[in-house]
Amino acid sequence: MNSTLTPPTGLRFMKMHGLGNDFVVIDARDGVDPVTPALARAVGDRNRGVGFDQLAVILPAQGTDFTLEFWNSDGSKAGACGNATRCVSDWMMRQLGKDAVTLTTARGTLSARRREDGLVSVNMGAPILDAASIPVAAEPMHLPLAGDPVAVGMGNPHCIYFVEDAEAVDVAGLGTKIEHDPLFPERTNVEFASLIAPDHLRMRVWERGAGITLACGSGTCATAVAAHLRGLTGRHVIVDVDGGRLEIDWREDGVWMTGPTALVFDGVLSPAFLASA
Numbered sequence: 001m002n003s004t005l006t007p008p009t010g011l012r013f014m015k016m017h018g019l020g021n022d023f024v025v026i027d028a029r030d031g032v033d034p035v036t037p038a039l040a041r042a043v044g045d046r047n048r049g050v051g052f053d054q055l056a057v058i059l060p061a062q063g064t065d066f067t068l069e070f071w072n073s074d075g076s077k078a079g080a081c082g083n084a085t086r087c088v089s090d091w092m093m094r095q096l097g098k099d100a101v102t103l104t105t106a107r108g109t110l111s112a113r114r115r116e117d118g119l120v121s122v123n124m125g126a127p128i129l130d131a132a133s134i135p136v137a138a139e140p141m142h143l144p145l146a147g148d149p150v151a152v153g154m155g156n157p158h159c160i161y162f163v164e165d166a167e168a169v170d171v172a173g174l175g176t177k178i179e180h181d182p183l184f185p186e187r188t189n190v191e192f193a194s195l196i197a198p199d200h201l202r203m204r205v206w207e208r209g210a211g212i213t214l215a216c217g218s219g220t221c222a223t224a225v226a227a228h229l230r231g232l233t234g235r236h237v238i239v240d241v242d243g244g245r246l247e248i249d250w251r252e253d254g255v256w257m258t259g260p261t262a263l264v265f266d267g268v269l270s271p272a273f274l275a276s277a
């Protein structure tokens, strides 16, 4: 008997999240990459699809343990996604029976490992601080915008505002405006951070292509880098985001980010859904 609930030829996926920054993950190591912008938007629809902040696609290895690509819920691609990298690396470490993995992403080779306390760390690489590579059309350390924000690249662009009280910021109102500011030719993610102590920040985020999310790993890294460059913090900081707490350590070999991961469920996208997407 044929059932639409367990279609014989659907598309398998996993649902994961890191601090409430949620992902649909498709393992496409065995076949062709099935994702198109239209499919990403359809799966990302929280009413008619599954819903996610980012879609991560695992692709065949290219000299590392695996390759990872990221899509936003608006159907655009992202060069980096720290929390999805941690979540998928956790799953891959279990699959491969390892405590550490390397992966290939649009921004280059990254590495991840499980810490003794069970949290998962990823080395997001060195921050990108030159305007052309971020990309931003101004001097990144002091952008010519009200509020004197900083631009930092982590394989994707970030615009970081240091504010007195991050809780009081209209994240959606300002975020959507800055995301589309002409200074950023590829749009930008937008972070609002306030200083709690020289090793502690509070940060809220508006993500390019996804809107407000409960956490943004690359944004947390970019914010920690900007805070240190502005002389506000040391190189090791705790960052409280809406969904929990991330630990950032800007070391010689790159910006390390550590936090929890969660696999929620797996499922199968039905042939009818795939045909309509």
Ligand SMILES: N[C@H](CCC[C@H](N)C(=O)O)C(=O)O
Pocket (backbone or CB within 6 Å): 021, 053, 054, 072, 077, 078, 079, 080, 081, 082, 083, 084, 156, 157, 189, 207, 208, 209, 210, 213, 215, 216, 217, 218, 219
């Ligand atoms: N949530 C992700 C970032 C997604 C970035 C994306 N919104 C973009 O650059 O377009 C993270 O944990 O790093």
